[in-house]
Amino acid sequence: MNKKQNSKQKIQKLAENDARPERAIQPTELLNDTLRRIFGCELADATQKQVYRALCISVRELLTEKNRVFGNRCTEKERKEVYYMSMEFLVGTSLRNNLFNLGLEAEFRKALADAGFDIDEIYAIDPDAGLGNGGLGRLASCYMDAATGMDYPMTGFSIRYEFGIFKQKIVDGWQMEFPDNWLEMGDVWLQAREDDAVEVKFGGEVREWMDNDRFKVAQVGYSSVMAVPYDMYISGYDSDAANRLVLWSAKLPQSFDMAAFSRGDYVRALERNAMAETISKVLYPADDHIQGKRLRLKQQYLLVSASLQSILKKHYKKYRTYTNLPEKVAIHINDTHPALCVPELMRLLIDEHDFGWDEAWDITCRTLSYTNHTVMSEALERWNVDLFREQLPRVYSICQEINRRLIEHLCAVYPNDWGKINYMAVIANNEVRMANLCLAACHKVNGVSKLHTDILRNGIFRDYCQITPERFLNVTNGIAYRRWLCQSDPLLTDYLKQLIGGDFLRDARALEKLLPYQNDEKVLADLMAIKRKNKERLAALIENQNGVRVDPDSIFDIQIKRLHEYKRQLLNILHVLYLYRQIKANPHGDFMPRTFIFAAKASAGYIRAKQIISLIVAASKLINNDPDVNDKLKVVFLEDYKVSLAEIIIPAADISEQISIAGKEASGTGNMKLMINGAVTIGTLDGANVEIHEQVGDENIFLFGMKAHEVEELWQRGYHPTEFITPELQAVLDMLTSGVLGQRFDDLVDSLLTNRFGTADPYMTLADFQDYARAQRDVAAVYQDKQRFARMSLINIAKAGIFSSDRAVKEYADEIWNLD
Template sequence: MKKWTPALFSSQLESILKEHEIEIKEASSKEMYYAISSLISQEIERNWKKTEKRYHSKRPKQLYYLSMEFLIGGLLKNNLFHYDMLDTCNQAMTELGFDPDQIYQEERDPGLGNGGLGRLAACFLDSLAALQYPGHGYGIRYRYGLFEQRIINGYQTELPDYWLDSPYPWEIRKIDEAVEIEYGGSVHMQQAEDGSFTFSYHNTDKVLAVPYDVPIIGFQNKVVNTLRLWSAEPADAVQQPDETEYYHQLEHHHAIEQISGFLYPDDSSEEGKWLRLKQQYFLVAASLQKILKDYQENVRKSLSKLPDKVVIQINDTHPSLAIPEMMRILMDEESLGWDEAWQITSNMFAYTNHTIMSEALEKWPVTVMHQLLPRLYMIINEINERFCRDIWEGHTELRERISEMAIIADGYVHMARLAVVGSFSVNGVAKLHTQILKTQELKDFYQLYPKRFNNKTNGITHRRWLLMANPRLAEVITETISSHWIKRPRELTHLLRHINDKPLLDQLDIIKNENKQKLADYIQQTTGILVDHQSIFDVQIKRLHEYKRQLLNTFHVIYLYNELKENPLLDITPRTFIFAAKAAPSYYFAKEVIKLINTVASVVNHDPAIKGKLKVVFLENYNVSLAEKIIPAVDLSEQISTAGKEASGTGNMKMMMNGALTIGTLDGANIEMKQLVSEANIFLFGLQSDEVFQYYQTGEYQANELYQTDDRLAKILDQLRDGYFGHEFKDIYYQLLSTNDPYFILKDFDDYVETHQHIDQTYRNKDSWLSKSLVNIAHSGKFSSDRTIREYATSIWKL
């Protein structure tokens, strides 16, 4: 790779712009964005071809990561950084009179994911390339993301997230590698002379899956892996001259394009269910065709050797149809018998479970599956029959549990059960999560397949979330312990030798305050709210869901406000509460919580009686780019889910890595964080998962008793009921009490408030707080996705 200088960078950009008849001094920020992308793409393409050539010649075992989400964020800064060109680019832009940040802001976040699931997949791809593993992602090229969130009068308003309204410079369309997918129709079975059966399909609906490849760049190592995104297009052109037929075809083609139209279409309607299932089959059917084609062209061994050269990771239940689809291909197209096909398939797939919420474990109505994918339904039915027979004949102790384990039961196809039965590995994503899978949600399957279950605690890429998002902090760490931690993040533990190093703690304090000032400036620019950057930045940024308990956080804000109204002289450390979250469009209660947060913000922020001691901010349209602005500035990370509900969490890791202290329940990866940093350096509160489970089992918890006996809670709930914050919030009052507070917000409130009082006192001792912050940074290397990927590669994928 050539040695880039600012002068060389500028001259190369000048050449690229001249090709488009643009003078470099007159270029817009958007034009500079495309020019820089073009320049770095030339470097990428050379290494991409070399990587593919190396994989082709060496024929290593390859990993394919199937996921409905890849929340990759902006790639321009990321790619420059990975090629060690970011500083050079920034210097060149500054010398030319451009603001680098303005150029980077021209890039829209790709609408390819929603939350932790998609961001995890992106971190995993980053680590695979950084560690030089042959691993690739397969997803869908959604034209529209989930939605663009706007807050209007305090309410969430959803606008289309058409992130492809301008050309996306990182993708390459490969129409020559398009494949055909078939839906519906009828299946005809014929028996051959040797007694075997063949299957043919008639009157199917054909869809073309067109691949768009996005490069995934290894950190300063010249490796370029691939994220392949499939786009749905009509398999035939509109050619009929008859007007009625023409418009019918147009409508049909529009329906086809909808398959890759929207991330997570609403599946509350029958039409939405069909579309979601079409999307899932589209992803797996197109991906498996490509995977098998590559195997047959490059490896050229018998299909029985497939598991030696190919491993497919199913990211949550969404791609579970890959299992019966692989069986269909092996039997119907490659003429293998059932036993041989199953031997190959069940040794090629591994399944990651991401939830213990039973309502989130996908299931599809048999009627929909049968009509949309008739051959796959036949195969799933056969898998189910054989599975149930095996239990009946070989595991008599589980006979009574067959109805709870069957893949097809109660008129539904249960996708998590299919994934467990058809995979050789089933992993959870934090120790507690995996334990709960074994003892509660999937306990019968664990009894049946104990060796199949394992844990792989999630991780995040420290390259994006520390090196790139917080360069001043990364620089100070390197000055203190050398740069070895960049390649080996566990070496951050060397910082533990410096937890009482006053000059270092002072530097951490300066950096944190600079980051907080930047965020405060952004808040003022975007919301008009003026916040004190020296206040505690108390942050909860994650998807809006009842179990994540943004409502508990809001109750604490209301409690503090009530306290200050009663006693304006109350001695509390000033706080800025920062929220960012999207609620699913049809999730009424979650949207009411967003409205409540914004209403409380309006009341608190405009009340002169509290003398600015509290500020509340809701930042709209939470995405990767916004997270990169918030996370370096966090003092206190809110990880307050009901114990036993959060599988892992990754926001907790990102904020920890940037020096935030955590207030949290013993849930998800918080438990492993506590084990590393000790209880002295994390703020824990609330029920534990076994206590929550016990309450669910016995029904002993009575929310109404707390409402009647805790004056603080009574006042807050009465304020919601009686319209103190407006008349929209009676539903929150009634929901909490009528459903008996299923996420234990009222139960954990007292401990939560008391813990926050301890936090207030701790923050006043600046050196003590900074020392705890450094302990958290030092132990955060354990949560690098490099560690996670090495564990997958070694014990599951055998790369």
């Protein structure tokens, strides 16, 4: 018995070594080998770009091998696998993350230094893979990293957008968008698999016929697009696993254009080629907002159909049956963007694999699960029926049948309650409703913070929840803190390792070992010194990019996130102008110096959001150039917010602005990244701020504003923003319309005061203003006491462990995906 176990352990060990080829790596040899193969040179005579590419290719090859071994082992053990379907993965840069996860960072740094290369300069070449807009896409990437680190077999599916999220420039105070050609350098991370291309069919019509007493259905007269998979390997911290993010690229099928070519219609042929390939051309830059465009629907179907076909093919090869799909495969729908999974899986099982409706439905429901990320009505996806049927005729007919059966069922549950039945329908008012499609099918539905899930249960999804409450659960979001703390803040990380040991690298909850030091003056001073260094680094970047000098001893108050009215950057900048007026009125008063830092992209067509950016930029011009306030107040808008910029800003934050109107921010994840880097939150009780407050207590957070239920109650009573305007606030609003900012912002003021555009002040900025100003006074007062503020910061770091994506992914694995 003992012997047997021993030999078993030995085999296990061998297998482990097998999975970790990096353990025997000689960095210099490896790089020279790759350089010789790819460029015919060695380190001694390679350019920096050649070294960059060779280093990336070497890492990619290590991960390819790890993935092969890991994949084989999962197949042998018949492990259940999870497929994470998401229209967005905001990967950011890969090189540093991969080297860190593989434990090779220090060795390569040294090897490169020996050859005269600075690895930090090489990191700077690595472009952000910006295949996402913001929180939702970044969450998907954090979950891939965490799942891999925990040895879960997880595959991500998305689209290989040729152009990711646009590059932002501010020109004459207005946001301009420029294409992000990330593949120019980022292609080193992608491995094409042309041979695994999959056909996806658009348009045409549905034909039904009898075939030997069997009722058959098919789509005819369609046009085909080929989806070509590109693999990006994902590493996990100190792990045997390597997983894949599979990105689909649209291509015209080889066969098609011959006819046009032979007719001599060369230009037409190439035109159609371009049409097909536009599907994967560009990421839609709208966050939390839908437009209902044909091309977007085609992107969604390309992702869903290609992914499901490849999942089913792999599954059948392994098991020679589809009936055990729910036992061996979990498919996750990241918001409704891939909700077509529901009818498409039905279509594949029924039309292509001969299942009857009931069995196909059972398999579909038990395989699929869905996360909701918003309660904002403008983000709930609904497709016009005509557009939907035109592009996806067979999928539409399946949706009709799902809807027919659903309504039959609802009529029994809620007899004659037509209002409710209409609200719950999949097809109604000439629209296909994607959230209801997910609710009708998925065996698990989750929200992303406690508050958000409560709002789903008691608000927008109440009627579904009443019928099957056991399907609804919460999984509070989490972050890949090894990127967001360990890699982005090496100073703090090294210090923590010395002070509390390295356990926190494996288990974020071990950060709590910091708590006993909360009254240790030396530790508090050390933490402040590290923060000061990170603020110097950011100050240098600001001077470089904006030509503005900021004082690292001032409070760095930071709001970084997509620009959206509900996130209330407007509240922040109005308050900044309010402070400005106070200083001007009392230039010699005692004022805690502050630097307000913003970074945000606005969706290209979101004019109100762009106006708010303009206001921030105009305010920064006025304030930064006014000698009266110069050593007391600065405002900075940093262009082109993205993952790699966030990695520099976040470690430098003293104050984290999380000031959305309560009830609207599903969770937030930037709040967690800032917290774990020692920033103290000023915020409303919204999204995961509620749970941050639970962790740190009243003493270590600056709360303000109405609670979610108070917001509701005020709407019920009737909200009249003018009732909340004090003379000081009126004076700030007057600044916006007077021209002192170099331009007039009448539109913005109108949106707060009149309901010419709908509701006046729909995000209750004015109602929360006074309490926000009060909380900001508290911030300044507390910051005077450096020790006290450092203690708050320490407690925030120590209590942030629960927001690790390791915890979140484990909850998904245990409660939703049922992984072993």
